[in-house]
Amino acid sequence: MFSFDYRQPADMDSLPLLDAAELRRRVIRAVDGGWRMLAFFGLPETARPGAPAGLCCVLAHDATRTLAALRTPPLEQFPSLTPDCPQAHYFEREMYEQWGLEPVGHPWLKPVRRAPDAEGDGESAAYPFYRADGDEVHEVAVGPVHAGIIEPGHFRFQCYGENVLHLEIALGYQHRGLEAMLAAASAYGPAQTTARRLLLLECAAGDSSVAHATAHCVLWERLTGQDVPERAWLLRRVGLELERLANHCGDLGAIAGDTGFLPTSSWNGRIRGDFLNMTASVCGNRFGRGLLRYGGTAHDLCPEECEDLTTRLRAAGRDARGAVDIMLDAASVRDRLNGTGALNRADARALGLVGVAARACGLPLDARFHAPVSDLPGTEPCLEQSGDVLARALVRSREMDDSLALVEADLSRLAARTGARTAATPPAPPSRLPARKLAVAQVEGWRGEICHLAVTDAEGELLACKIVDPSFHNWPGLALAMRNGQISDFPLCNKSFNLSYCGHDL
Amino acid sequence: MLRIIKERLHQKYRTLDYPRQKPALSPRYLGRPTLANVECGDCRACFEACPTGALLPDPAGPDGRARTPVLDMGRCIFCGACRAACPKGAFRFSGEHRMAVFRREDLLVSAAPDPQADAPAPAYEPPFPPRDYSLFRRSLKLRQVSAGGCGACEADCNVLGTLAYDLGRFGIEFVASPRHADGLLLTGPVSENMRRALLDTWAATPKPRLLAVVGACAISGGLFRDSPQCRNGMDGLKGTQGTDDLHVDLFVPGCPPNPWSILDGLLSLRRKN
Ligand code: SF4
Ligand code: SF4
Numbered sequence: 005m006f007s008f009d010y011r012q013p014a015d016m017d018s019l020p021l022l023d024a025a026e027l028r029r030r031v032i033r034a035v036d037g038g039w040r041m042l043a044f045f046g047l048p049e050t051a052r053p054g055a056p057a058g059l060c061c062v063l064a065h066d067a068t069r070t071l072a073a074l075r076t077p078p079l080e081q082f083p084s085l086t087p088d089c090p091q092a093h094y095f096e097r098e099m100y101e102q103w104g105l106e107p108v109g110h111p112w113l114k115p116v117r118r119a120p121d122a123e124g125d126g127e128s129a130a131y132p133f134y135r136a137d138g139d140e141v142h143e144v145a146v147g148p149v150h151a152g153i154i155e156p157g158h159f160r161f162q163c164y165g166e167n168v169l170h171l172e173i174a175l176g177y178q179h180r181g182l183e184a185m186l187a188a189a190s191a192y193g194p195a196q197t198t199a200r201r202l203l204l205l206e207c208a209a210g211d212s213s214v215a216h217a218t219a220h221c222v223l224w225e226r227l228t229g230q231d232v233p234e235r236a237w238l239l240r241r242v243g244l245e246l247e248r249l250a251n252h253c254g255d256l257g258a259i260a261g262d263t264g265f266l267p268t269s270s271w272n273g274r275i276r277g278d279f280l281n282m283t284a285s286v287c288g289n290r291f292g293r294g295l296l297r298y299g300g301t302a303h304d305l306c307p308e309e310c311e312d313l314t315t316r317l318r319a320a321g322r323d324a325r326g327a328v329d330i331m332l333d334a335a336s337v338r339d340r341l342n343g344t345g346a347l348n349r350a351d352a353r354a355l356g357l358v359g360v361a362a363r364a365c366g367l368p369l370d371a372r373f374h375a376p377v378s379d380l381p382g383t384e385p386c387l388e389q390s391g392d393v394l395a396r397a398l399v400r401s402r403e404m405d406d407s408l409a410l411v412e413a414d415l416s417r418l419a420a421r422t423g424a425r426t427a428a429t430p431p432a433p434p435s436r437l438p439a440r441k442l443a444v445a446q447v448e449g450w451r452g453e454i455c456h457l458a459v460t461d462a463e464g465e466l467l468a469c470k471i472v473d474p475s476f477h478n479w480p481g482l483a484l485a486m487r488n489g490q491i492s493d494f495p496l497c498n499k500s501f502n503l504s505y506c507g508h509d510l
Numbered sequence: 511m512l513r514i515i516k517e518r519l520h521q522k523y524r525t526l527d528y529p530r531q532k533p534a535l536s537p538r539y540l541g542r543p544t545l546a547n548v549e550c551g552d553c554r555a556c557f558e559a560c561p562t563g564a565l566l567p568d569p570a571g572p573d574g575r576a577r578t579p580v581l582d583m584g585r586c587i588f589c590g591a592c593r594a595a596c597p598k599g600a601f602r603f604s605g606e607h608r609m610a611v612f613r614r615e616d617l618l619v620s621a622a623p624d625p626q627a628d629a630p631a632p633a634y635e636p637p638f639p640p641r642d643y644s645l646f647r648r649s650l651k652l653r654q655v656s657a658g659g660c661g662a663c664e665a666d667c668n669v670l671g672t673l674a675y676d677l678g679r680f681g682i683e684f685v686a687s688p689r690h691a692d693g694l695l696l697t698g699p700v701s702e703n704m705r706r707a708l709l710d711t712w713a714a715t716p717k718p719r720l721l722a723v724v725g726a727c728a729i730s731g732g733l734f735r736d737s738p739q740c741r742n743g744m745d746g747l748k749g750t751q752g753t754d755d756l757h758v759d760l761f762v763p764g765c766p767p768n769p770w771s772i773l774d775g776l777l778s779l780r781r782k783n
Contacts, residue, residue, distance in 0.1 A: 117703075118703065148704065148707045149653075149655055149688075149707055149711050151686035151687070152668075152684075152686070153654045153656070153664050153667050153668045153684055154656065154664065155656045155659075155661050155664060156656055156657070156704055156707065176703050177657075177658075177701060177703045177704045177707070178656075178658055178659070178661075178698075178701060178703075178704075179658075179701055179702075179703055179739055180658050180659075180699065180701055180734045180737055180739050180740055181734075181737045181738060181739035181740070184737070184738075184739075185734070185737055193558070196558070196559075196561065199559075199561065199591070200561050203561050203587070203589065203733055204733060207659075207660040207662075207733055207734075207765075208660070209660060209661060210659070210660030210661040210662025210663070210664075210665065210766065211661055211662065211665060213660075213662070267514055267517070267518060267521075270672065270673050271521050271673075273669065273671070273672030273673065273674075274524050274672050274673050274674045276669075276672075277669055277672065277674055277769075281536065284535070284536040284538065284539055285536045285537075285538065286538070287538060288536055288538035288539045288540055288590075289539075289588075290666075290768070291662050291665075291766070293587075293589070293765070294589055294590065303538070323520075323521060326517050326520060326521070327517065327521065330513055330514050330517050333513070334514075504661065505661070506658075506659065506660050506661050509701075
């Protein structure tokens with residue numbers, strides 16, 4: 005298998021062309037041997053629209069920080085990997101939908117992003133929902149417009165009494181054609197292309213703006229060999245960890261809300277805002293829009309600003325800790341969370357889960373640890389073993405402490421070294437990309453590992469720009485976690501995963 | 511129990527007495543643009559920098575000379591690229607969070623006719639509603655519909671329910687069903703896959719009803735303008751089949767709008783001449 009260091013772009017020409025059966029054999033063997041599927045997608049032969057596409061699979065071996073890539077010549081059908089490698093299940097469905105490559109023998113070949121009742125599309129009108137039959141089996145359909153202020157998606161439960169036999173999650177309502185827009189960005193001229201792609205990715209999933217922007221910048225920097233000053237890494241990490249703090253804090257509040265533990269629910273809503281407002285102090289936008297630039301950042305902090313942020317960080321950190329602790333110490337809350345929506349480690353691994361959901365099952369997956377983007381000292385993954393809502397809450401709670409410590413340390417380093425080259429004068433973006441390269445960026449967003457991938461052709465044009473949000477891996481995990489649970493557990497279980505609809509739908 | 515009470519005392523009372531008290535926003539927050547009148551010559555820097563086509567050539571130039579363009583807040587994502595690109599400093603952002611308007615054309619911001627570059631910008635006067643919304647003065651129930659977009663606009667609507675903003679004290683609430691609602695609040699560029707669900711939800715909302723559109727996406731498609739998978743928000747949806755009775759009552763620009771901008775917008779429906 006052709007393998008390379010995770011930070012280095014790979015030469016497309018050194019990737020042997022395998023036939024589909026050989027690729028299948030090698031990928032399955034690698035996954036059995038501890039490799040993980042980062043992306044599996046259709047790779048067109050040329051940048052021309054509608055060009056024939058082959059398969060390309062990128063695998064990661066976390067312990068050795070090594071990546072591997074495999075590809076085939078253009079094809080129309082291939083033997084599905086899914087029966088022997090469930091990690092491929094969702095990717096193969098996407099491949100069929102997006103590139104028309106048919107995984108023969110796929111057990112569950114359904115659309116990924118086309119909404120089941122999209123208008124004017126007779127085929128999708130009959131979305132083949134799974135149905136359980138039986139006298140007392142009933143079906144519950146929810147969405148796309150939900151009861152709260154949330155993004156749209158459709159959930160279909162097969163229930164026996166209160167018991168959920170099966171949950172099917174049909175998404176695609178948020179599909180904006182993001183990957184096509186990324187490719188089309190080059191039509192806006194060289195000055196605009198890079199800026200536009202970055203803006204689009206900041207909106208890939210609005211609650212993970214900094215993480216997606218970081219992934220995109222890292223991808224481009226790796227592709228072009230651009231160095232990034234340490235100061236910029238510090239600022240980027242401040243943005244990334246504030247994003248994690250805001251969302252973990254909000255999620256714990258939401259879990260409290262669905263448990264009926266209202267004090268923490270209302271306090272955390274406010275404290276989440278404090279973290280967002282700190283991000284706004286860095287770049288003007290509460291979601292970190294506009295913080296990053298290719299090769300650096302667009303904003304810098306002076307010592308007084310660092311000091312002010314540190315004071316606010318400590319206060320918000322204290323408030324968050326207090327609010328979360330009384331919740332996690334309450335026997336009634338623990339009883340509600342304990343054992344609810346449990347996933348076991350083997351299933352989590354087989355499905356290829358990432359992020360909080362994977363760590364809650366004891367899988368040591370944290371891209372900050374196994375694929376660090378910079379040389380800054382980092383953290384260890386926070387693990388829990390029970391795989392239930394409680395474990396997912398505890399992972400978040402402990403990660404908040406780590407993030408608070410990281411941001412505080414980074415702010416003090418930023419304050420101490422103002423003489424250093426300012427981060428806010430990034431280099432001009434590259435006017436062209438190197439030819440025939442494959443680069444990968446893995447960034448641990450607050451939900452989990454975000455993976456961006458780019459392949460260039462002989463002219464340095466983009467052949468593929470693949471975005472894999474952690475939600476793409478984890479939605480099937482939520483469906484599995486609900487199996488044999490009570491339907492009334494769904495809101496709580498859903499909050500404990502808190503997956504992105506738009507990050508999935510792109 | 512005692513610990514909870516102790517923690518409650520520590521967490522204090524945190525609701526801002528809005529609109530009497532002004533929220534403290536980051537000095538780096540851009541807010542409402544104010545434009546200065548400059549002579550552009552052949553310069554096209556801002557047009558080239560703007561990622562959403564929010565800048566329109568000023569049609570009013572009587573002497574035929576190019577002047578500061580008009581900025582369409584309905585398309586603007588407040589990225590500040592125009593400010594960075596303009597060599598003459600035509601673009602400024604005032605930090606003013608009150609940006610909601612009642613008519614699409616009121617989102618167009620042009621330079622003050624008098625090119626007094628150094629004069630301080632006059633205090634912003636928000637517009638008055640062109641229609642009588644007194645029916646919703648004391649109780650306004652909205653159903654939120656998210657149709658494409660990135661989820662950040664939704665997040666900033668959601669926080670209005672938290673205790674910092676406490677939307678409920680104004681009698682405004684987000685409700686679970688369109689049947690219980692006085693109107694819809696739309697976010698997102700209206701993805702092809704959400705179009706029908708949006709129109710169904712609108713049809714299920716009893717009259718009299720109002721429609722608020724929040725965010726660049728919902729107004730004009732924002733960054734997703736002209737994606738084949740989206741409908742360019744209300745700009746693109748209006749006039750298409752099945753949308754005859756869609757009338758927008760409130761526009762809140764931003765990407766995403768600050769929560770205070772959204773709250774101000776909802777409250778502005780009650781403003782009286
Ligand atoms: S701030 Fe608005 S008008 Fe200016 S470049 Fe950005 S999107 Fe365009
Ligand atoms: S207007 Fe901006 S923040 Fe709102 S949904 Fe669209 S991209 Fe997201």
